[in-house]
Amino acid sequence: MAQADYQLLSSILDTSSDFLFVKDLELRTLVCNKACAAALGKQPEDLVGKTDIENGWDPAKVLGDPSKGIRGYEEDDLNALAGRTIHAPTETILLAGKLRSFDTVKQPLRDAEGTIIGMLGISRDITDRVEIETTLARREAELAAANNELRNLASHLIGVREEERRRVARDIHDDLGQRLTAMSLGLHWIADRVAADPETLRSEIEELIETNRDTISAVQGLAAQLRPHLLDDLGIGAALDWLVGDIGKRGGTRISVSCELGERGLDPDIAITLFRIVQESLGNVLRHASAKEATVRILSTGELLSLSITDDGVGISDMQRSNPGSFGIIGMKERVQLHGGSFSVLASPTGGTVVSVAIPLSAREDRKS
Numbered sequence: 001m002a003q004a005d006y007q008l009l010s011s012i013l014d015t016s017s018d019f020l021f022v023k024d025l026e027l028r029t030l031v032c033n034k035a036c037a038a039a040l041g042k043q044p045e046d047l048v049g050k051t052d053i054e055n056g057w058d059p060a061k062v063l064g065d066p067s068k069g070i071r072g073y074e075e076d077d078l079n080a081l082a083g084r085t086i087h088a089p090t091e092t093i094l095l096a097g098k099l100r101s102f103d104t105v106k107q108p109l110r111d112a113e114g115t116i117i118g119m120l121g122i123s124r125d126i127t128d129r130v131e132i133e134t135t136l137a138r139r140e141a142e143l144a145a146a147n148n149e150l151r152n153l154a155s156h157l158i159g160v161r162e163e164e165r166r167r168v169a170r171d172i173h174d175d176l177g178q179r180l181t182a183m184s185l186g187l188h189w190i191a192d193r194v195a196a197d198p199e200t201l202r203s204e205i206e207e208l209i210e211t212n213r214d215t216i217s218a219v220q221g222l223a224a225q226l227r228p229h230l231l232d233d234l235g236i237g238a239a240l241d242w243l244v245g246d247i248g249k250r251g252g253t254r255i256s257v258s259c260e261l262g263e264r265g266l267d268p269d270i271a272i273t274l275f276r277i278v279q280e281s282l283g284n285v286l287r288h289a290s291a292k293e294a295t296v297r298i299l300s301t302g303e304l305l306s307l308s309i310t311d312d313g314v315g316i317s318d319m320q321r322s323n324p325g326s327f328g329i330i331g332m333k334e335r336v337q338l339h340g341g342s343f344s345v346l347a348s349p350t351g352g353t354v355v356s357v358a359i360p361l362s363a364r365e366d367r368k369s
Contacts, residue, residue, distance in 0.1 A: 019123035080119035289313025315347035
């Protein structure tokens with residue numbers, strides 16, 4: 001190739017932002033454009049007649065197999081000189097203190113007779129594209145994980161709902177059904193003996209009255225488990241007092257409740273969220289914590305509502321907290337996030353577990369308006 005041809009090629013190369021270069025059979029630079037030279041802080045004429053290593057390319061800064069040294073770095077060049085076209089779609093090199101990604105093509109350069117006289121290389125900086133693709137891939141993975149978690153949660157919630165229906169149906173059948181059957185039999189017995197034995201009749205009526213009271217109490221208990229009427233009638237404080245009293249019958253953990261809401265009322269949706277979180281958390285305390293004491297505290301300060309449930313039990317492990325099958329934790333977190341709040345469950349440094357909830361009340365009011 002004549003010198004005039006090199007100069008023409010050089011002027012063409014300088015119109016591109018890609019790294020463009022021509023090397024001879026000894027891998028000395030014959031031509032390179034300004035973008036390529038600028039990567040080394042030099043002018044194109046500074047690089048002509050020298051190999052890459054003479055021009056300041058440090059093999060240790062070229063990612064790949066360090067044991068190959070500069071020969072490993074030059075392997076693609078040598079393959080191009082051997083007559084092959086080489087495509088390296090994600091070549092990573094350290095430039096100016098930053099890792100950059102390049103899409104590089106190297107191919108043989110031939111004279112008019114077809115003899116290889118050198119090689120031509122074109123490197124396009126694709127760092128921004130690679131970073132975007134990496135970010136998108138990470139976001140897609142995160143989204144897939146979140147969707148999978150939501151699917152698992154939805155499946156769990158459906159199962160919980162059906163199990164709750166079965167339990168309520170069983171309680172109604174076994175408890176209320178037996179009571180009502182007993183009342184029916186008693187009434188038939190009364191009908192048969194109303195005229196013959198008044199004293200026995202009085203005793204039977206009193207038993208039926210007691211059975212009726214028990215039936216009413218059982219109905220109220222079932223209704224309270226599905227939705228405590230105290231929550232709607234008297235507020236979260238009274239509902240939690242009832243919950244603690246009911247839970248206290250099933251375990252030896254002493255539970256105290258502190259509810260400081262001031263004069264501000266509590267939105268019904270937030271109230272049921274707090275109630276369910278306390279219900280789930282205290283249930284976990286009884287089942288897993290082996291705790292002697294637990295404390296529930298609700299505090300409203302300005303525009304922030306906070307809830308904490310602490311116990312002095314064995315504490316929650318990192319594995320339990322991060323387990324994707326911990327549907328109770330996932331459900332509590334989802335409930336809080338619906339109100340724009342934050343949720344955490346951590347092992348206390350002094351032992352036990354701390355469940356913390358913070359809900360911005362202003363955000364809730366904005367959504368209502």
